[in-house]
Amino acid sequence: MKRVVLKEELAAVTGDYKLAMVLNQMMYWALRTKSVSAFKKETVEGEKITYGWIYKSSEELAEEMMMNVSACSMRTYLKKLVEKGFLAERSNPVQKWDKTKQYRVLWRTVEKAAGDAGFKLEESWTSWKISGPDWPSYAPDEKIPASKPKKTEAVSETKAENTPKTVSILHAAYGKLFGKPGASVVKKLDDWTSSTFFQNGEAVVLYALEKAALYNARSFAYVEKMLQSWIDKGARTLEAVKELAERKIIAGMPKSTGKNTPYQEEERLLAKAEAAHWREVLHKKREKTYSRNR
Numbered sequence: 001m002k003r004v005v006l007k008e009e010l011a012a013v014t015g016d017y018k019l020a021m022v023l024n025q026m027m028y029w030a031l032r033t034k035s036v037s038a039f040k041k042e043t044v045e046g047e048k049i050t051y052g053w054i055y056k057s058s059e060e061l062a063e064e065m066m067m068n069v070s071a072c073s074m075r076t077y078l079k080k081l082v083e084k085g086f087l088a089e090r091s092n093p094v095q096k097w098d099k100t101k102q103y104r105v106l107w108r109t110v111e112k113a114a115g116d117a118g119f120k121l122e123e124s125w126t127s128w129k130i131s132g133p134d135w136p137s138y139a140p141d142e143k144i145p146a147s148k149p150k151k152t153e154a155v156s157e158t159k160a161e162n163t164p165k166t167v168s169i170l171h172a173a174y175g176k177l178f179g180k181p182g183a184s185v186v187k188k189l190d191d192w193t194s195s196t197f198f199q200n201g202e203a204v205v206l207y208a209l210e211k212a213a214l215y216n217a218r219s220f221a222y223v224e225k226m227l228q229s230w231i232d233k234g235a236r237t238l239e240a241v242k243e244l245a246e247r248k249i250i251a252g253m254p255k256s257t258g259k260n261t262p263y264q265e266e267e268r269l270l271a272k273a274e275a276a277h278w279r280e281v282l283h284k285k286r287e288k289t290y291s292r293n294r
Helices: 008-014 017-030 036-045 058-065 071-083 107-116 164-178 183-194 201-214 220-232 238-252 262-293
Strands: 087-090 102-105
Touching (some): 008 017, 008 107, 017 058, 017 071, 017 107, 058 071, 071 087, 164 183, 164 201, 183 201, 183 220, 201 238, 220 238
Antiparallel strands (some): 087 102
């Protein structure tokens, strides 16, 4: 069940009740990321902003907050909060193609602004302990590792474990469909599998590979374009991805297919692609035999 809260102290510091609601929502998620302990430690020490980044699209935020505003308006609210110094913003530091911004609550700044306005936050950073079993331990001169980019640290942490078994499944599938993957493709497969863009990244990536093979698209860039289009359209599960793919088949289905279902049409295309593949194999075999007999 969704909950949206308007707090007087945040309305006072932002000067706009909608900005106050968005800021409160971001503060809510900031305390529910997997790296919350490290985020609190950094806030207390006041030095780094490595942890606590929230990967949430404006579309998702607009939907969950029930404010009846567009994704464009939500992006404007986030931008204003960044301009006011209450949020930090960055692009995905690893996957450069990813256009979804990441945000981090600057808790100290928010609390100071609330104090200047005569209010106190419900949870003060000054009450956060910086020692104990819940805190990550680092040597004084040790560099704290950067957070890995995720679809969202704040929502469900359904990250697929990047175990040898998981990796080998996709590597084997790629090898079967397109040939042995190079080092760059292996890394991209691993990145997609270990990310939380989808609830089951392995299954979705495998489905994307199969779709690319179906249309005889042998470039992994094509696979990534499909994955990105599903993310942009809000598909997070394999079922939602398949539903999008089915709609595309229906939209592009020529009238001559008659009463064919989308699945029948897909089977027809698959058979056509396989036939083209074996024609190519036979042609190469004949060329090889001809050159040997010359």
